[in-house]
Amino acid sequence: MRISVFGCGYLGAVHAAAMAELGHQVVGIDVDPLKIDSLAKGQAPFFEPGLAELLERGIRSGALTFSTDPEAARGAAVHFIAVGTPQQADGAADLRFVHAALDAVLAIAQPGDVVVGKSTVPVGTAHALRSAVEQAGARLAWNPEFLREGFAVRDSLEPDRIVYGVAEGDTTSAAVLDRVYAELLIAGSPRMVTDLATAELVKVAANAFLATKISFINAMAEIAEVVGADVTQLADAIGHDARIGRRFLNAGIGFGGGCLPKDIRGFVARAEELGVGPALDFLRDVDAVNLRRRDRVVALTREALGGTLRGRRIAVLGLAFKPDSDDVRDSPALDVARRLAAEGARVVATDPAAVETARPVAPALDYRAGVIEAVTAADAVLVLTEWQQYRELDPVALAALVGGRIVIDGRLCLDAQRWQAAGWQYLSPGRITDRSRALLGV
Ligand code: UGA
Numbered sequence: 001m002r003i004s005v006f007g008c009g010y011l012g013a014v015h016a017a018a019m020a021e022l023g024h025q026v027v028g029i030d031v032d033p034l035k036i037d038s039l040a041k042g043q044a045p046f047f048e049p050g051l052a053e054l055l056e057r058g059i060r061s062g063a064l065t066f067s068t069d070p071e072a073a074r075g076a077a078v079h080f081i082a083v084g085t086p087q088q089a090d091g092a093a094d095l096r097f098v099h100a101a102l103d104a105v106l107a108i109a110q111p112g113d114v115v116v117g118k119s120t121v122p123v124g125t126a127h128a129l130r131s132a133v134e135q136a137g138a139r140l141a142w143n144p145e146f147l148r149e150g151f152a153v154r155d156s157l158e159p160d161r162i163v164y165g166v167a168e169g170d171t172t173s174a175a176v177l178d179r180v181y182a183e184l185l186i187a188g189s190p191r192m193v194t195d196l197a198t199a200e201l202v203k204v205a206a207n208a209f210l211a212t213k214i215s216f217i218n219a220m221a222e223i224a225e226v227v228g229a230d231v232t233q234l235a236d237a238i239g240h241d242a243r244i245g246r247r248f249l250n251a252g253i254g255f256g257g258g259c260l261p262k263d264i265r266g267f268v269a270r271a272e273e274l275g276v277g278p279a280l281d282f283l284r285d286v287d288a289v290n291l292r293r294r295d296r297v298v299a300l301t302r303e304a305l306g307g308t309l310r311g312r313r314i315a316v317l318g319l320a321f322k323p324d325s326d327d328v329r330d331s332p333a334l335d336v337a338r339r340l341a342a343e344g345a346r347v348v349a350t351d352p353a354a355v356e357t358a359r360p361v362a363p364a365l366d367y368r369a370g371v372i373e374a375v376t377a378a379d380a381v382l383v384l385t386e387w388q389q390y391r392e393l394d395p396v397a398l399a400a401l402v403g404g405r406i407v408i409d410g411r412l413c414l415d416a417q418r419w420q421a422a423g424w425q426y427l428s429p430g431r432i433t434d435r436s437r438a439l440l441g442v
Contacts, residue, residue, distance in 0.1 A: 001025070001179060004073030006101040007083030008035055008066065010152070010258070010327075011118060011145055013044065014051060015082055016066075018156035020058030022183050027073055028066045029104070040066045047326035047353045050153035070104040078180055079105045082118040082145070084258075091265035092273075093122050102129060111137030114176045118145045120203050120263060122270040126196035130167055141166050141173040142196050144203035149257065150324030159184060162191040165199020204270075207263040208283060213248045214255045215289040221251040221430030222292070231430030232412050251430040252411040253332040253384060254293040256321035261287070261330045294332050296429045297382070297410050298339045304406050304427055305380055310344035313403065315378035317371060317393075318385025318411075320354035328358045333384035336410065338362050340382075350374040352387050372401065380406040386413035395422035 001024045005016040008030035016028035030036050038045045042056040058064030065072070073079060083097035098119055105115055115133050117126055117140070126142045133140040142165035147155035162181055166173045174193045178185060185191055194202070221231040231251045239246025255261065264283045271280040305312050321331035328334045331354075341347045341364050349365045350373070351358065359367055368374040371390075375381050375398055383390050391413050399405055399422050407419055409428035419426045 001078060002076040003027075003078045003080065003180065004029060004076040004105075005080045005082055006030075006070075006073070006105055007081065007097065007119070008032075008039055009082070009084055010046060010048075010149065011084075011147070012080070012082030013039055013055075014048065014147060014152040014156055015080060015118060015145065017051060017054040017058050017064060018153070019080075019180070020061075020064035021054055021157065022181070024063065024180070026058070026064050027076065028064070029068070029070055029073055030066070031068060031100075033068050036066045036068050047324075048152050049150065049324060054153055070108055073105070074108040075110075076113070078114050078116060078176060079109060080116045080118050080143075081105065085119050085121055085262075085266070087262040087265055090269060092269035093120070093262070093266040095121065095125065098125070098129075102132065106132060106136045106138070109133075109136050109138045113138040114173050115140050116173075116177065117142045120144065120207075120259070120266075121200055122266060122273075123197050123200040123204070124270075124274075126165065126167075126200060130196070139167070139170055139173045140196070141170070141177060142199040143177060144199055146203070146206065149327055150322065157184070158187070159189050162189050163194060163199050163202050164191070165194050165196040167196055204263050204267045207260055208267055208280075208286075210248050211255055211260045211264050211290070212283070212286050214250070214260075215286040217249045217251045218254055218293050218430070219289050222289075222296075224430050225296075228432045230432065250412065252293065252386075252413075253297050253336060253429070254290040256330040256332045256335070257325075257327060258329040261290070293429060294336050294339070297336050297384075297408065298343070300427055300429065301340060301380060301382060301408055302343070304408065304425065305404075308344070309340055312345050312379045313377060314340055314345045314347050315375040315381045315402075316340070316347055316349040316365075317351075317374060317381065317383045317390050318387060319349055319351035319358040320385050323385055323387040324353075326351075326353040326357045328354050328361055331358075331385075333410070334358055334362055336382070336384055337365055341365060348374045348378065351385065352389060354385075371398075376401045377403045379404040380408060382408045382410055383414060384410040386411040390414075395419040395424055399423055 003024045003026045005028045008028045020026045044051040081101045083101045085093040088094045224231040235249040316337045318333045350368045405424040407424045416426045
């Protein structure tokens, strides 16, 4: 099938490449010529394992092209809208890019085409856009995307579910989308057809649930700290209950990134507009618990260094919002690093992928290429993104380089006993700390 994808950011670039991999003829459209240049050369403009290979295969076979000119999408039967919906100052989603992309699509769409929204939007958006699409003789469907950064290729090619929202009386769009995803459906991905509003809600509800799960365990971490309990063991124990499940129960410095924080705030704002604000009041607490984790790690570092950070040298390992990503949007790690610097610490930071994305956002940090350069002579070492290479660090070797053997495990990803055995003072949110020891007299 001939397919266009409007918006070649994270979502759109991966989706375009995945559609080409499924055997379609795909054109990706974006207003940013730098992004299009890079994608057209097969280079992913962001770090995503496996994406460069997918792009290269699509481009080499001729199935995948990119353009800044919407005219290049003329003739495609299915037009995906995959632009960003950033957060406005009041928390609500900014739909400017969705409207601009839709205008561009409608300028070239032919009667009978299907316009498919993939962007995360406030519930009710599709309903509001529908008449403009139908006036052009086309149909509107909503097909939310659930891919995770770092696993985007796998999530696109082996999705755990495919959801299409279609308008009342539209019996065609689902059949068209079944052809788009035929290979995935044959491979067994579950598919659901819903109305437009349900499809929009599925996306934000899923992200709100994931955020709630993370904040739940981080709230337990707050309790664990004062009673001397271990939140990781707690998560392991409750996670054995299949109704709860162990995934997304990792406590630490909380969630960040371009989706979860923005989506819960947008959802709260939308519920208020709809007159059902109280239904989502709990998401404000989810947000607050999450942000408190960052305060906690800064406080823990200050306490460990004797009450002030001024003039202390602190190594920060990890800047991305999660491992296997170079994304620092709303990154808890970068936020903590900046706060330490704002309190007068000299923050020497590194990350396997995110140094160059962090640098323009936080120019005050002292960036280094690797762990050894970052930790040398540091008074404390903070692990803030759980990259596999940080989990595997050798505490004995590092002990010889640092100025002070204090390690703060912001992601609860290190083997505490191993670090303690190598002479380190090991501290982390949600595990027994000196403070809880003192409180308990143990
Ligand atoms: C999230 C959702 O997981 C995807 O399903 C969704 O499609 C995507 O948003 C989106 O809306 O586009 P992503 O932002 O890539 O995906 O990242 P996650 O893997 O969900 O992680 C989000 C944050 O939560 C990270 O900062 C991560 O470190 C943190 N996290 C995750 C925890 O603190 N604890 C956990 O147990 C899991």
